[in-house]
Amino acid sequence: MTTIHTLGFPRMGAQRELKFALERHWRGEIDAAALEAVGRELRARHWQLQRDAGLDFVTVGDFAFYDHVANHVQLLGCEPARFGFAGDEPALARYFTLARGVASETGAAGSGRPALEMTKWFDTNYHYLVPEFTPETAFSLAEERLFAEVDEALALGHRVKAVLLGPLSFLWLGKEKSAGFARIELLERLLPVYQQILVRLKAQGVDWVQIDEPILGLDLPPAWRQAFEPAYSGLAKSGVSLLLATYFSPLQENLALACRLPVHGLHIDGIRAAQEVAAIADWLPVHKVLSLGILDGRNIWRADLDAALKLLRAVREVRQCDLWLAPSCSLLHVPFSVAGESGLDAELRSWLAFAVEKLAELRVLKLALAGDGAADAALAESRQAIQSRRASQRVTDARVSARLAALPADADRRPSPFPARQAAQRARFGLPLLPTTSIGSFPQTAEIRSARAAFKRGQLAATDYQRAMEKEIAHVVAVQEELGIDVLVHGEPERNDMVEYFGEQLAGFCFTANGWVQSYGSRCVKPPIIYGDVSRPQAMTVSWTTHAQSLTEKPMKGMLTGPITILQWSFVRDDQPRSTTAEQIALAIRDEVVDLERAGIGIIQIDEPAIREGLPLRREAWRDYLAWATRAFRLSASGVGDATQIHTHMCYSEFNDILPEIAAMDADVITIETSRSDMELLHAFGEFKYPNEIGPGVYDIHSPRVPSREEMVCLLQKALETIPAGNLWVNPDCGLKTRAWPETLAALRNMVAAAKTLRLTA
Numbered sequence: 202m203t204t205i206h207t208l209g210f211p212r213m214g215a216q217r218e219l220k221f222a223l224e225r226h227w228r229g230e231i232d233a234a235a236l237e238a239v240g241r242e243l244r245a246r247h248w249q250l251q252r253d254a255g256l257d258f259v260t261v262g263d264f265a266f267y268d269h270v271a272n273h274v275q276l277l278g279c280e281p282a283r284f285g286f287a288g289d290e291p292a293l294a295r296y297f298t299l300a301r302g303v304a305s306e307t308g309a310a311g312s313g314r315p316a317l318e319m320t321k322w323f324d325t326n327y328h329y330l331v332p333e334f335t336p337e338t339a340f341s342l343a344e345e346r347l348f349a350e351v352d353e354a355l356a357l358g359h360r361v362k363a364v365l366l367g368p369l370s371f372l373w374l375g376k377e378k379s380a381g382f383a384r385i386e387l388l389e390r391l392l393p394v395y396q397q398i399l400v401r402l403k404a405q406g407v408d409w410v411q412i413d414e415p416i417l418g419l420d421l422p423p424a425w426r427q428a429f430e431p432a433y434s435g436l437a438k439s440g441v442s443l444l445l446a447t448y449f450s451p452l453q454e455n456l457a458l459a460c461r462l463p464v465h466g467l468h469i470d471g472i473r474a475a476q477e478v479a480a481i482a483d484w485l486p487v488h489k490v491l492s493l494g495i496l497d498g499r500n501i502w503r504a505d506l507d508a509a510l511k512l513l514r515a516v517r518e519v520r521q522c523d524l525w526l527a528p529s530c531s532l533l534h535v536p537f538s539v540a541g542e543s544g545l546d547a548e549l550r551s552w553l554a555f556a557v558e559k560l561a562e563l564r565v566l567k568l569a570l571a572g573d574g575a576a577d578a579a580l581a582e583s584r585q586a587i588q589s590r591r592a593s594q595r596v597t598d599a600r601v602s603a604r605l606a607a608l609p610a611d612a613d614r615r616p617s618p619f620p621a622r623q624a625a626q627r628a629r630f631g632l633p634l635l636p637t638t639s640i641g642s643f644p645q646t647a648e649i650r651s652a653r654a655a656f657k658r659g660q661l662a663a664t665d666y667q668r669a670m671e672k673e674i675a676h677v678v679a680v681q682e683e684l685g686i687d688v689l690v691h692g693e694p695e696r697n698d699m700v701e702y703f704g705e706q707l708a709g710f711c712f713t714a715n716g717w718v719q720s721y722g723s724r725c726v727k728p729p730i731i732y733g734d735v736s737r738p739q740a741m742t743v744s745w746t747t748h749a750q751s752l753t754e755k756p757m758k759g760m761l762t763g764p765i766t767i768l769q770w771s772f773v774r775d776d777q778p779r780s781t782t783a784e785q786i787a788l789a790i791r792d793e794v795v796d797l798e799r800a801g802i803g804i805i806q807i808d809e810p811a812i813r814e815g816l817p818l819r820r821e822a823w824r825d826y827l828a829w830a831t832r833a834f835r836l837s838a839s840g841v842g843d844a845t846q847i848h849t850h851m852c853y854s855e856f857n858d859i860l861p862e863i864a865a866m867d868a869d870v871i872t873i874e875t876s877r878s879d880m881e882l883l884h885a886f887g888e889f890k891y892p893n894e895i896g897p898g899v900y901d902i903h904s905p906r907v908p909s910r911e912e913m914v915c916l917l918q919k920a921l922e923t924i925p926a927g928n929l930w931v932n933p934d935c936g937l938k939t940r941a942w943p944e945t946l947a948a949l950r951n952m953v954a955a956a957k958t959l960r961l962t963a
């Protein structure tokens with residue numbers, strides 16, 4: 202018998218019901234009970250889908266109103282003391298305070314309660330809330346939600362597998378908030394609470410608990426590796442069967458450890474750790490369950506079921522025992538269902554499998570392994586789709602491969618080195634010392650979004666939509682002129698998203714109507730799908746940008762998304778290396794850069810916020826990635842003359858460990874998020890002697906708080922300790938699209954004033 206299950210399921214709902222309910226709740230339009238009802242309804246629906254697909258368990262514990270790591274902070278009773286919660290505050294209200302913070306009543310710096318920090322979940326575009334630890338952190342079984350959800354599922358007649366984030370991964374993903382202590386020291390205090398949870402689950406009638414330890418796929422310090430065996434020896438005593446789940450990365454030096462741990466089963470990522478399947482099938486004792494993540498949970502392609510069956514039969518041959526099958530990781534990272542994507546033609550649609558379709562694939566595999574003829578029709582259909590994709594004329598474009606093959610060796614080099622370019626650009630633009638600029642987007646108001654929605658529904662004519670956006674651009678230009686900003690932007694009103702917008706216009710991409718994936722909290726993205734060779738049929742941004750330039754004498758900065766960020770935030774081909782796809786996108790962006798230059802745009806920004814996120818989870822793979830990623834960026838940027846100034850922008854990550862590679866991108870100016878780390882990053886930039894110009898963000902755009910002029914003067918003075926005044930730019934941390942107008946205006950006004958103050962002395 203084969204057992205099929207999933208590590209997790211998307212939470213938002215088929216129509217993003219959770220997003221809309223959350224936002225209504227936050228606006229005060231529905232109360233907590235109504236929100237809870239939506240959550241309950243979605244869980245019930247999603248469990249029923251799992252059951253209907255023939256899964257042997259429904260998975261309970263993957264649901265969250267904001268983030269599953271934040272759920273664990275409450276479950277484990279470690280809400281940071283700094284929030285100062287009073288005993289009578291309801292758990293859900295505290296939860297949203299952890300997630301969203303509380304604005305200060307006075308607006309003064311340092312007051313209010315900032316939210317838990319948010320950071321990327323491994324190498325995905327999902328953000329989790331970072332647990333905070335101090336030597337005083339205590340743990341207790343403090344929240345009933347998980348057990349209540351288990352009861353809900355049991356009451357609906359389901360067989361339940363509960364899921365927990367494992368104790369070591371939970372600690373690893375958190376952050377030490379005081380110096381001189383290591384969070385691993387908290388393990389001893391944490392384990393008894395896990396033990397209690399497992400005992401409770403067992404008592405509820407749960408036989409299997411999936412305990413996620415994705416950090417087994419990372420380069421772990423010895424103390425962390427050594428902590429696994431004693432920790433799990435303790436947890437083994439709870440009496441519940443544990444399925445240790447790993448994903449996203451091969452286990453390598455942790456493989457023997459993972460096989461040896463005293464648990465009842467091991468899940469491995471059969472896609473990212475494909476090369477380890479044979480060894481694990483061999484080494485994992487046969488009395489333990491092997492759960493093979495056989496379907497790609499990080500991508501949207503229909504699986505090659507014949508190839509999967511071949512592998513599964515071989516594994517069964519070796520192990521002579523039952524197998525468990527699942528997607529490689531939680532399905533959180535793929536959209537809900539292909540059904541309803543009527544905008545895609547039938548052929549393309551047949552190539553895709555989102556969450557619901559992946560559950561169906563599991564069932565076909567199970568039937569086929571049992572020799573059940575009921576799988577035959579589905580297998581034939583799947584085979585047909587795979588063959589159609591392999592043979593399709595739409596996937597390959599001979600002109601693209603010919604162009605790549607013919608690229609001169611120096612295609613990724615600017616004509617002159619930076620000092621010569623800097624001189625040419627200074628002569629051309631005559632900017633003041635400490636020039637001010639912004640990162641690109643201005644507030645995406647409800648008005649802009651509903652105009653776009655009406656346009657997409659066919660209720661607003663293309664010319665009217667264009668006129669509405671041009672009106673917005675004119676407004677943004679006028680505002681910047683009035684504020685006295687030096688290098689202007691058009692504000693990006695016409696963009697639904699910085700990646701999707703380009704995906705909609707590039708050949709080799711398709712996009713969905715409803716393929717939403719949670720990014721954080723209620724926020725979602727709709728990653729485009731790269732199915733074929735990429736090229737740019739026509740200019741994508743030139744007319745908007747030149748229109749904006751026509752409204753001002755000041756330089757208008759062209760605004761593009763870079764090849765690595767487009768790659769990273771799209772669903773990519775699995776039939777060629779990512780590096781090849783990156784190179785193709787790079788050339789498409791290069792064409793746009795060259796066209797902008799030709800249209801008279803002298804400053805062009807190519808955003809690469811995701812370059813750090815794309816870094817492989819294992820350090821040994823960094824060099825290779827960084828080499829092709831930085832080359833792709835340079836390819837996109839190198840088609841222009843010395844006097845054209847190329848900017849790039851990065852955010853969301855710590856960049857300290859890849860500074861040389863960032864320098865190797867050779868952008869003339871980099872604007873980078875730094876304000877949240879109090880300009881820490883700059884020490885690294887200073888030590889490393891970053892050679893080109895740099896704009897360290899002087900204020901955090903993630904909160905509506907308006908920074909004062911003095912605050913920004915302080916930060917800039919700090920920056921001037923390490924960066925020569927002639928190389929320093931003044932700008933916010935990131936784009937302003939999630940902000941409202943009043944705080945945007947106030948903050949930019951103070952920012953320009955700060956720059957002017959320093960110009961007098963610097």
Ligand SMILES: Nc1nc2c(c(=O)[nH]1)N[C@@H](CNc1ccc(C(=O)N[C@@H](CCC(=O)N[C@@H](CCC(=O)N[C@@H](CCC(=O)O)C(=O)O)C(=O)O)C(=O)O)cc1)CN2
Pocket residue numbers: 326645647650651653654696697698699700701720721723724725726727770939
């Ligand atoms: N791709 C990507 N990844 C990223 C980021 C990013 O900017 N892009 N930034 C970081 C994450 N930050 C994020 C910040 C904001 C949002 C966000 O605001 N998402 C919006 C959707 C943005 C969008 O696509 N907007 C569409 C509208 C989509 C929509 O829901 N429209 C409504 C109608 C809206 C109306 O009538 O007003 C509908 O179709 O029902 C548009 O502007 O055209 C949301 O969840 O609400 C997402 C991620 C890291 N990863």
Ligand code: MET
Pocket residue numbers: 640641642699760808810850852935936937938
């Ligand atoms: C996530 S980086 C955002 C860069 C983009 N140009 C913006 O300003 O929104």
Ligand SMILES: [Zn+2]
Pocket residue numbers: 640810850851852853934935936
């Ligand atoms: Zn940014």
